[in-house]
Amino acid sequence: MATDTKSLYVLPGDAIDKSLVPRHKKQPLRLGPGLRHIPPSAIVPTTAGQLVVEPRKNSMWMEYNGGRYVPAQNDLVIGQVQRSAAELYLVNLAAHTASATLPQLAFEGATKKTRPQLAQGALVYARVVLANRHMDAELECVSAATGKAEGLGPLTGGMAFDVSLGLARRLLMARSRDEGGVEVLELLGAEGLAFETAVGRNGRVWVGSDSPKTIVLVGRALRETDEGRLDVEQQRKLVKRLVREMR
Amino acid sequence: MPREAEPSLNEKQFIVQALGEKLRLDGREFDQYRPLELTFGDQYGVANVTLGKTRVLAKVSAEVTVPYVDRPLDGVFTIATELGPMASPAFEVGRPTETEVLLARLLEKTVRRSGALDTESLCLVAGQKCWSVRVDVHVLAHDGNLIDASCFAVVAALRHFRKPDTSIASGQLTVYTPAEREPVPLSWLHSPFCVTWSFFGDDGETTLLDATWAEEQVRVSSCTVSLNRHGEICQIAKLGGVPVEAVALLQCTAVALTKAKEFSTFLDGKLAEDAKRRNKGGFMAELSSENDR
Numbered sequence: 141m142a143t144d145t146k147s148l149y150v151l152p153g154d155a156i157d158k159s160l161v162p163r164h165k166k167q168p169l170r171l172g173p174g175l176r177h178i179p180p181s182a183i184v185p186t187t188a189g190q191l192v193v194e195p196r197k198n199s200m201w202m203e204y205n206g207g208r209y210v211p212a213q214n215d216l217v218i219g220q221v222q223r224s225a226a227e228l229y230l231v232n233l234a235a236h237t238a239s240a241t242l243p244q245l246a247f248e249g250a251t252k253k254t255r256p257q258l259a260q261g262a263l264v265y266a267r268v269v270l271a272n273r274h275m276d277a278e279l280e281c282v283s284a285a286t287g288k289a290e291g292l293g294p295l296t297g298g299m300a301f302d303v304s305l306g307l308a309r310r311l312l313m314a315r316s317r318d319e320g321g322v323e324v325l326e327l328l329g330a331e332g333l334a335f336e337t338a339v340g341r342n343g344r345v346w347v348g349s350d351s352p353k354t355i356v357l358v359g360r361a362l363r364e365t366d367e368g369r370l371d372v373e374q375q376r377k378l379v380k381r382l383v384r385e386m387r
Numbered sequence: 388m389p390r391e392a393e394p395s396l397n398e399k400q401f402i403v404q405a406l407g408e409k410l411r412l413d414g415r416e417f418d419q420y421r422p423l424e425l426t427f428g429d430q431y432g433v434a435n436v437t438l439g440k441t442r443v444l445a446k447v448s449a450e451v452t453v454p455y456v457d458r459p460l461d462g463v464f465t466i467a468t469e470l471g472p473m474a475s476p477a478f479e480v481g482r483p484t485e486t487e488v489l490l491a492r493l494l495e496k497t498v499r500r501s502g503a504l505d506t507e508s509l510c511l512v513a514g515q516k517c518w519s520v521r522v523d524v525h526v527l528a529h530d531g532n533l534i535d536a537s538c539f540a541v542v543a544a545l546r547h548f549r550k551p552d553t554s555i556a557s558g559q560l561t562v563y564t565p566a567e568r569e570p571v572p573l574s575w576l577h578s579p580f581c582v583t584w585s586f587f588g589d590d591g592e593t594t595l596l597d598a599t600w601a602e603e604q605v606r607v608s609s610c611t612v613s614l615n616r617h618g619e620i621c622q623i624a625k626l627g628g629v630p631v632e633a634v635a636l637l638q639c640t641a642v643a644l645t646k647a648k649e650f651s652t653f654l655d656g657k658l659a660e661d662a663k664r665r666n667k668g669g670f671m672a673e674l675s676s677e678n679d680r
Contacts, residue, residue: 220393220395235392235476236392236476259396260396261393261394261395261396261399262395262396262397263395263396263397295397296397297397297400297401298397298401299397299398299401299402300395300397300398346397352401352404352405352408352410353408353410355401355405356405356410356411356412356414359412360412360413360414363413385414
C-alpha cells in the first residue's frame, strides 16, 4: 500500500465514487490490475479486493488474493517443465491450466549446438514475455536487452513450496516489510540461516540451501505466515519459535 | 481433461533427502498423525472428519427394503465412495481411478467383512422386509491418507446414526417416526480403524505414518493395517510396491495397535460430547415441568 492513499474494499461491479479517482494536471490516469474502464467515464472493479489509489503517480489498482494465477507480462514465475516439443519447452505455471511455452534458445549462452537439457519435472525461473487471454503465455530465461540470465534459468536442488498469490506478490515487492508486511525471509536470515530463494509470482517459492533442515524451516515459516496471515510482529515470534524447535 | 499434478523433480528428490535426515516437511515425527478433528451434523449419522488438509464427509441413511434372496435373514449394508473433482482436479465423476477402487475395497474389507455392523439385527420380517443401511463417503479435499480418514469417518457416522424404531404386531410392520418414538442406535459389535504406513528408500527402510499428498507421490510402497482397539486385525493390505522386511511389518502392526486405541478413545470422547449436547440436563430435565421464562 503506497503512502497517502485512500483504500477501501470493493466487490466486482461496484460503482467507484468519482471523488476517489485521482486527478493530475499532466499525467493520464493509469489503471492497474483488477480495474476496467468502461467509456466514457466509468471505472469498474473486476475482482473483489482492496482498491488502492496513488495520487502522485496518478494510478489506481486492486490488491487481491486470487486463487488461480493468470500470467501477466514481465512477471517472474517458477514453472515446471512438462515436456519438450520442437525447439520449445512446455512449462506448467499453475496446476491443471494450459502450459506456457519457453523457447529452447532463450537461455544465456544457448546456441543451436549447445542447448540446456531440461528433464520432465525440472523447475525453471523465467520471465513472462507475452501473455494475453487469447494465446498461450510465452516465457524467457534471459533478459532480451542484455542477453544475460540475471538470476533466471533452471533451478537445481532445493525445494519448491506453494504459497498463496497474495503472499508471493508481497514477497516480490521492493520494500516488502513496509508495504507488504512480510519480513519472514529477512528474519530467518538474521537468525543465521544460510539459504537462497526464488519467488515466483505464480504462487511458488524455491528455497535452496546446503542443509535440508534449513529448507524445511523456511518452508514451515512460509506456510504458517501464509495460512495464519501473520503480521510482522507475529512473524518475528514465529521465526524465534521455529529456530528454537529445530535446535 | 484433468491431469494428475505431478510434483517437480526438485520436490521429489528433496522429500527423499530430508527423510534420510529424519526430517518431514511439516516437522512431524515419523509416527505422528496430523491434527484430527471430528464434528457431527445436526442430523444423526453425519460425520465430518478433517485430518490436516484432508477432509472427508460420511453420511448414513436407512430405508426399509427387500433382503437379498440368498440371505433372507440379513439386512443390506453398503458403503459407497465417490471421489469427485472437489477432492482433486485429477478425479472425474463416474470414472473410478485406482485410488477410488482401492479405497472402496479397503473400506469394504475393514467395515463390512469384519462384521462391525451386525446385519442380522437389520432384519425385520424374514425374507420380506429388512433395513438397508447405506453409508455415502464424500471426499471433500485430498491431501493424502484418504484411507485412514475415510474409515474413521465411516465408523464415526455409523456409531452416531439412529434408525427409526419399529414394531411388528400380527405380521404388520410399523415404522415409527422420530416424533413418535426415539430412534434407536445400530447394533454395533466392534470399531475397526485403518492405519496406513508408507515406505521410502531403496529397501523400504524408512516408514512413515499419515503421508501427505506430496509424500504419497514419492513413496515406494504402502501397507494398510485395519484393526480394532482389542488388537483384532481385520485385514492387512500391502498391494505391490517394493518388498519390505517382515520384522518391519510386525513393528508396524504393533504401533498400529497404539494408534487404533488412540482413535477409539478420541471417538468415544466425541460421541459422549455429542450425546451431552443433544440431551442437555439428561433425564431429569425431560421429567421436569419447569418453563424457562
